[in-house]
Amino acid sequence: MKNNRKYHLVTFGCQMNVHDSEKIAGILESEDYTETDNPKEADIIIFNTCSIRQKAEQKFYSELGRIKPLKKKKPGLKIAVAGCIAQQEGNRMLKRANFIDHVIGPQNIHVLKDIIKSRPEMIAVGDNPAITEMELPVYRKDPVRAWINIMYGCNNFCSYCIVPYTRGREKSRALESIASEVRKLAGEGYKEVTLLGQNVNSYKSSVNFPGLLKELNDIPGIERIRFVTSHPKDLSNELIFAIKDFDKVCEHIHLPLQSGSSKILKLMNRKYTYEEFLDNVLKLKSEIPEIAITSDIISGFPGETDEDHRCTIHALKEIEFDGIYAFNYSPRPGTKASLMDGHVDDDVKSSRLSEILDLQGNITELKNKRLEEVFQEILIEGFSEKSSSKLTGRTRTNKIVTVPFETQIKQGDLITVKITKAHRHSLEGSTLLRFT
Secondary structure, rough: OOOEEEEEEOOOOHHHHHHHHHHHHHHHHHOOEEOOOOOOOOOOOEEEEOOHHHHHHHHHHHHHHHHHHHHHOOOOOOOEEEEHHHHHOOOOHHOOOOOOOOOOHHHHHHHHHOOOOOOOOOEEEEOOOOHHOOOOOOOOOOOOOOEEEEEEEEOOOOOOOOHHHHHOOOOOHHHHHHHHHHHHHHHHOEEEEEEEEEOOHHHHOOHHHHHHHHHHOOOOOHHHEEEOOOOHHHHHHHHHHHHHOOOOEEOOOEEOOOOOOOOHHOOOOOOOOOHHHHHHHHHHHHOOOOOOOEEEEEOOOOOOHHHHHHHHHHHHHHHHHEEEEEOOOOOOOOOOHHHHOOOHHHHHHHHHHHHHHHHHHHHHHHHHOOOOEEEEEEEEEEEEEOOOEEEEEEOOOOOOEEEEEOOOOOOEEEEEEEEEEEEOEEEEEEEEEEEO
């Protein structure tokens, strides 16, 4: 029976952070804490932070400021900051906000057990060589789809990115550790797993990444395997054929381009040219015609000219991504790009970003329109957030589909539907009750 201690957890950033928060919640739940949406009820408040862009950092500090008065009213309240900002700031964070009790880097989530057992102020931002061997409890709210770390850290040092400094060097989990977690999830009824790494293509233990996919593809019960993120410089023919040949590996890849200008890609230290990236895309489309390719774009990187921007516009038209995440360049302290000459005016960055998003929005909508009257397999995730009379699921290519609610259909079912209407960001389907 649980006691009445409660935690409030706020998460910023990427899928890696979302999964880290599942581990944070897992530790707290295993120590008989209960989650609360109301910070006023909490005995401990944890912010799991992201420093990849300035906006996420500003949002965190804004949220942190709102919590400060609670500490005065409730002196026993513990406030912990985890994630990349915690790693980056360390001791400086306590000086900036002296009401914070604990600062925990991404490699040191396990220290939460000590914190909740009345440890005094703690800063845990050191390197943790044992991170790949740690089996932490995970509290997953989604009963159908699960995130799984297969590796930690990054060795690429893109000139705009803070991740190698906040998450450390690449470390891969052992094959059997990952396979054991997937088998356990299958036994609990999970149907889909998403493998996480800053660059999954660099995974290496007793097998490489395609070898890992092969092992997981043979695990009964799991129906779909996804992964993020792939670095274009390491996309191999072996991985392309793994996506093509392994029936559980979904026909979707997130392949961040960042810029259509080879000059800018060199300044970004991406280690590929646009022509090399395009060659990979053409191979993917040739071998897997139905594949969906999504990407990331940075607008206004230092030194980006109008011509460089036109190269990105041309790339979007030439490749026709299924969707993109696009953002203005945000200088991150400690990165090479922050010290570069030629920073682009904010208004120019925003204007270029608007053009990128408008163009891609039209491309995405047109690609979705091509799916109308086409049959698609979807995995039912639950009720739509917008309507209790509709269910929502995803295609193998990761497109969101809503279908009318039918009593015969339950969460976790794989069904085949006909796409009846396409929108820019989602699809509608008719329920045919064809279970696959």
